Amino acid sequence: MEPYCNLEVDVNGEETFFVDKTIIAQYSGKFDKLFGKSSGARGKLKVIFNDFPGGAEGFELMLRFCYNNGTTDITPSNLLLTRCAAEFMEMKESVAGVSNLFEQTEKTLQEINFWTWSGLLIALKQCQNVSSVTDSSVVLEKCLDTLVGRLVLASEASPCPSSCSTDSSGIRFSCDSKSSESIKTNSSRTTWWFEDLLFLSPLLVEMLVKSMLSRKLDHVVISKFLLYYQKAKFSTATTDEKCKIIEMVLDMHYNLDHGSISCKNLFGILRVTLSLNISKCSRNKLENMIGSHLDQATLDNLLVPSPYGIRYLYDVNLVLRILKAFLHGGTGLVTPIRMRKVAGLIDLYIAEIAPDPCLKTSKFLALATALPDSARDSYDELYHAVDMYLEVHSQLSQEDRVKMCCGLNYEKLSPQAYLHLSQNTKFPPKSAVQALISRPAKLNNLLRPTPSTTPYNNSPCSSGKEDKTSEQDVLYDENFDVSADNEKLRTHLQGMQCRVMELEKICKKMQSQMEKITKSKVSGQSNARSLPKLCS
Numbered sequence: 001m002e003p004y005c006n007l008e009v010d011v012n013g014e015e016t017f018f019v020d021k022t023i024i025a026q027y028s029g030k031f032d033k034l035f036g037k038s039s040g041a042r043g044k045l046k047v048i049f050n051d052f053p054g055g056a057e058g059f060e061l062m063l064r065f066c067y068n069n070g071t072t073d074i075t076p077s078n079l080l081l082t083r084c085a086a087e088f089m090e091m092k093e094s095v096a097g098v099s100n101l102f103e104q105t106e107k108t109l110q111e112i113n114f115w116t117w118s119g120l121l122i123a124l125k126q127c128q129n130v131s132s133v134t135d136s137s138v139v140l141e142k143c144l145d146t147l148v149g150r151l152v153l154a155s156e157a158s159p160c161p162s163s164c165s166t167d168s169s170g171i172r173f174s175c176d177s178k179s180s181e182s183i184k185t186n187s188s189r190t191t192w193w194f195e196d197l198l199f200l201s202p203l204l205v206e207m208l209v210k211s212m213l214s215r216k217l218d219h220v221v222i223s224k225f226l227l228y229y230q231k232a233k234f235s236t237a238t239t240d241e242k243c244k245i246i247e248m249v250l251d252m253h254y255n256l257d258h259g260s261i262s263c264k265n266l267f268g269i270l271r272v273t274l275s276l277n278i279s280k281c282s283r284n285k286l287e288n289m290i291g292s293h294l295d296q297a298t299l300d301n302l303l304v305p306s307p308y309g310i311r312y313l314y315d316v317n318l319v320l321r322i323l324k325a326f327l328h329g330g331t332g333l334v335t336p337i338r339m340r341k342v343a344g345l346i347d348l349y350i351a352e353i354a355p356d357p358c359l360k361t362s363k364f365l366a367l368a369t370a371l372p373d374s375a376r377d378s379y380d381e382l383y384h385a386v387d388m389y390l391e392v393h394s395q396l397s398q399e400d401r402v403k404m405c406c407g408l409n410y411e412k413l414s415p416q417a418y419l420h421l422s423q424n425t426k427f428p429p430k431s432a433v434q435a436l437i438s439r440p441a442k443l444n445n446l447l448r449p450t451p452s453t454t455p456y457n458n459s460p461c462s463s464g465k466e467d468k469t470s471e472q473d474v475l476y477d478e479n480f481d482v483s484a485d486n487e488k489l490r491t492h493l494q495g496m497q498c499r500v501m502e503l504e505k506i507c508k509k510m511q512s513q514m515e516k517i518t519k520s521k522v523s524g525q526s527n528a529r530s531l532p533k534l535c536s
Helices: 021-027 029-040 055-067 079-088 101-110 117-129 136-156 177-184 202-214 219-234 239-254 263-273 280-292 316-327 336-353 361-368 380-392 398-407 415-422 429-438 470-475 484-522
Strands: 007-011 015-019 045-049
Touching: 007 055, 015 021, 015 055, 021 029, 021 055, 055 079, 055 101, 079 101, 079 117, 079 136, 101 136, 117 136, 117 202, 136 202, 202 219, 202 239, 219 239, 219 263, 239 263, 239 280, 263 280, 280 316, 316 336, 316 361, 336 361, 336 380, 361 380, 361 398, 380 398, 380 415
Parallel strands: 007 045
Antiparallel strands: 007 015
């Protein structure tokens, strides 16, 4: 037996094989070059391989070919390992009229259209296990292309590839028992294959989806598969694996049609990512996709808790970014109807976050002013949100209170909101007067003018010594008949008169002081008196 076991081969430290070097060198170009003319010499030799593709299993497949006179049974389950071993051992030359091992694997690969569904899956598993081997990419690409082709035909014709006996090229399909069982348990003809492909790694799923896109598979089906894959794999995945999975799902969805995934599912993905440290690029893609669906969102969708370290109750910065993505969705995509829907949603959101004592004025204003004026037909909801914010943040300075009113369009306030504003002491007086002057007709619509009403100068807050200003003429140029039923309305009106006159008095005092200072400077007086402190 000694002459027949004259070569010891250590394969990747996994296993040691004792073989006849003459037989191996007959089929292997690598061994033939290695031993040369000494192939017939006596004595044992030892060869160590540290990077043999497929390890001991691949080397054994190659040995079977050599010891069986150049023939072997090549199946989808061993095709890749056999092909990689043949490539590594340089078995591309025919010997004694017998085709070489590499040619035989190539012939089997060309018959891939006749493989069963389970055969395709087994071949894909092999490709996934030896993905580091360069030659595996050829087999992988062929398997993916064939698999996607069957899915496309199945979606167009029937739920099972086997029921499509031939295609336009005369290629027959076959379907094993496992696939039949899978189809029987799933009534949908477009999702029967989801469970079968859960073994794929995120990298192979990405390659699969790209192939699906090139073959025009329905984007809605692709989206459903990605979500199914993500949910199924998350149950056993580590944190790092979850990040890779969710990033792949987001990247692939970003290449699909906008309508292929619902707004609800996008927010579902968003909540999953809150506890994961995914890449900034993937997070931006998610926020952009949500922005394109913002008009379909609900208030509950937007109420996302703030990240750790942020004092706000809800993640206002996230909503601002999503709103920005919506506004930059492209010309023609943001229609007036969609804009109004989003404005209504944002007003609800602002009202929800207004009571947050930690919410900064700048963030509130950024939300209130993010949308154009044309997005709102009425500013009542926003006014009430500002009112609530001012009530909770009573420590705001007068300057900040004035800023809070910058997002309001007084001309789009309802008459009821005007009346509420007239007696709202939380708003700065300047804002109240500006609102009342801007559209006095709003108030007039609530009142019925009649010649028998009490004139403005008989108001309890008026003074016979004070002259009427132009603002008074604009606000009170009509006489109003306030009946007993409108007593509350009379109180509101009188309150407005008082506030207007108070502001006028302050303005007159300031003008008087300014005139004195001007005269003092002109006359060269050196002892100028300082201005008195006036209440604002």
